[in-house]
Amino acid sequence: MWVFSSTCRCGVRRVIPSWVGATRMAASTGAITKDTPPNGRAAGKNVSGPKVNGRSRSETPSWHPGTATFSSLSDTTVTSKSTIATGTDGSSTSPRLPHHSQPLGFPLPEDEHACSVSLPTWSAVVGYEEGDPTTVQAMKCGYPRFVYHPYVLQLMEYVLETHGHPHEDCLVLPSANAAIRCRSFLQQAVENKPPRVDNALLEKIDGWPSGGGTGDYRNTDIRLVRVGAADVHAVIFPAETLAGTQAKSYWQHGGEVVSSRRAARCLHDLGVGLHSRITDGAWICHDMMPQSDTAPDYLRRQIARWAKVPSADSVFLAPSGMASIYTALRSARRYQMEKGPNATGGTSIVFGFPYLDTLKLCSRDELCPGGVEFFGHGDAQDLDSLERLLRTKGKNAVCAVFTEVPSNPLLQCPDLYRLRQLADEYDFLLVVDDTISNFLNINVLESGLADVICSSLTKLVSGRGDAMAGSVVTNPHTAGGRWMQRDLAQYYDETSHGGLYEGDACAMVQNSQDFVSRNAVINETSEALASWFQQHGDVEKVYYPKLVSTRDHYEAVRSGGYGGLMSVVLEPHMCQRTFYDALNVAKGPSLGTNFTLVCPYTLLAHYHELDFAMSYNVQPNLLRIAVGLEPLEVLQDKFEEAFTKSRLHPKLDI
Template sequence: MTLETPEDMRSTCGLRHIAAGRPVPGSLHSVSVSIPDVASVIGFESGDPATLSRISWGYPRFRTHPYVTRVAELLARDDSLRLGGGLVLTRTERAARAAAAYAGLTPDAVFTGHGVRGVRLPAEEPARARVRTYIQHTGGHLSSREAEDVLLNAGLIADRQPEASADDAPADAIRAHLADAYGAPDAADVSLHNSGMNAVAAAISAVSEIQRENGRRRWLQLGWIFFDTMSLLEKRVIDVEHTTVPDPFDLAEIARIADAHAGELAGIIAEVPTNPSLRTPDVPALREIAARAGCPLVIDATIATPYNVDVLPYADVVCESLTKYATGSADVLMGAAVVNGSSPHAQDLRSALRHHGDEPYRRDLARVAARIRGYAERIDRVNANTLVLADHLERATGVVRSIDWAYDSRSVANYRKVERRPDAPGGVLMVDLKVPLERVYDRLAVAKGPSFGAEFTMASPQIFIAHYDLLATPEGRATLRGRGLHRDMLRISVGTEEPERIVETFERALRPE
């Protein structure tokens, strides 16, 4: 497979069709893959062998990166290690030990070889699946750049892929940049993690550890949020109880449940806006509810970004996937957790976050440090383009039923309460189509597949990708409908291209056949 250098990436994506299975944006370290039509999406999600033979790439937490696979093969062939096959490689020993414990394995399942940590999988499939589940939902996977270095040192590849990086104290540079963006007075309040999910998992684990000493073990989840975050609670990846309020706008119900469980509530988890339904809860009101219940509030602000919303004053911890808008290049996974220094738990949180998360690999830090310099300007352009595209889509009444976004009628009042400035909706739109998804998605000439938040426009059949298991059964489809979701919804991540070209691209896809 021919891959592009960073200088080629923009032209590789752009506003055009991309062949099925092509890494997006084209870098060796791409975090997305082109799945350009609904038939391929169904084949990919259902595990169809013919489809997977064409589309072998994927989001790194879900599909093992080719270089990581090669490192596992290298370890399995090393007779001195006596590992055999069936290995899951992790960023740290902490992640490996935690994954083994979650699967019920003994500590000797954890190994180190060629500087890489991981878990030796047992023969029993349930335990094997639990190891993979833990690593996926907590983002503790081995970085593709670390795998690249292992293969280079072993003489199995000729060189690293060239890319722009900032190697001078990159972690310090990233923390300082984020502290300024969030309004945190001390860069020490920012911890960096192996992925966005690693930051979220660390935040929930850190709060849970602190609160467990007070006999508090229950989390309150607001709305239908990112499915990996839900899985941390539902699959007991983190050993806590949880209660869900389906509608994040229902303050009366949130307050009722929080008050009813006040003595046992460990924390409240919310997204601004929620993923995938893009609903913005009343953040100041949530702060009051959490304070009354005596528990921290954790907010994931990835979609809105700290340049558009000011949520740190209301939260105890704010999490962000730096994979998205902070870098915009869609070629590196990283996350951050920002502690509110005024939180009564601030000191404990700073320590616990680092204990429960996994530090990023040094070359990933260097890549993010180079890209984060353009964060604010990137968001300015995304905001402006989103306003233009949303206006166009709202007038396409023959095809579009409605659009969920920060400024829709249900969310706008709550969003305004935390918005830093006017005309700053972020770049994600969820479009409810009146026509079958295939009619628009298959014709749309943009990058199509998992992920969002790149500097180039992307589209995703998000319900298929995040909740294919629910689409497959009548009961599951009813569950989705109960949350305002169904198969014919298109998630759009607006990029930084010229707005006229973005509108023209969508206009062509929306035209009657």
């Protein structure tokens, strides 16, 4: 059974399996935000859950990586193709890829490295957000930036036992540079100490204390530790303080995470008992890559081909999609620092309603001292407002505009041509997050629109939902893109592959072998399903790039299909909760999986700031649908069954 730790010192919620044992690091399963002035730019509250007594180390968990179900699930046990063979009912021939609703808390997919978790009912989603003990005790995993994986928790326990003192907690990071940045963040957020070096410049200094990294540094209670395996480093800080919450904020918003594969390898190399068969998966990639290649190098070349840039020199890897956004933010701030007039690196702009952590990242003073301006509608009126702001601020006052093409969850597309004109006139970088569309469906580089694209490879590029990774692709066709390529080449940590673990890169190489064909299938199914929803009498609104008011902006950059993501709001005569409960597909966070995945997005992402979301037309009862590889007719049957079960009364024609 998975339980809350009774030894949590910060009172912040985290899911811990009893087999990991007592651990001291506090973590949150919900979104952690930082209060900002009530100006609509970054609303939110700090959220923490209750302490709940856990179970002893000797008790046997209900799910265990060493059981028959999971003993063979390691880096090396993926199939040769990610495409799923399905039967006439849409069920998968693979028992580990869920095409039906799964019990509460089950990993999605059924894999020890799963990046999603089953939340099969509306009440389960609410219980998850509110920290209901029954709900949380059923959780076997979670999205890795929101819930620490059991291997990560076990690794943090090891760090505290070997390097910590009583009343200390820790956070593990995937590289020395990430640990240095995290320490600087905590010193500012918790100790109110001004940074010795701006976080955007920390890669350029050694910054590592002498004496092995375990001694005090600059009269601070926040220390660095070299863990000694798999390039893992740790930040140690006082327990039962704000540091635990803030450390989790850094992990969540900055995305510099230690993956489950890296944690497992580290524990194995340290000789810590682990119920998992550990390999780096090198043999998986052997037949796919030249012998001289490493998996990260091969992956960079693949991405260069998909993104249509001439060289892998334009591609930089990261441990998650959010880490790629953070990488681009630091580079964009250095761009303005180099110009001279703005020591803070300039203001960031978030244009359009984005995935929540992009706005949270830019709103942290520790990470973006110049602040953030938020234009959440992303329409022509917001463009006019942005232009007025730029005219007031003047040239070189803004480091970057971050925008999604299309946006999550409303699938809106901004006018990139007008944003490009403003970027050229006021000399800032235009950063496009193409996670929802992906490399194959839009082209914003060859046209010279975006200076850089940031992507979460965790989604459709992987497809299996069992590996975390991100990428930054700079544009050789724009001056800003060429500058960022040179800048990242100087700052990028080649030895750590930007913080991406080689085992995860290898899993990504394996999973993405049929990315092109999977993308084509999902595009076709999604377009047909969205049209079916549009004509359905029980659906009030469909959000899909082809069907929203900003379609022309998407068509201007479209090079493939419309992608596999859509959102729907049901008619008033429908019970949204009953519909969600009755829907017989996998239900949980994330998207881009080979199996259809549905979630009440607004509740999961903005549960504690619903008014803020509603002010930008993101409704609480919105359902986000990430279409998988199931046949169209199978999905239609599943949705129709849920429609039938959730009608409160016949639709009234008024």
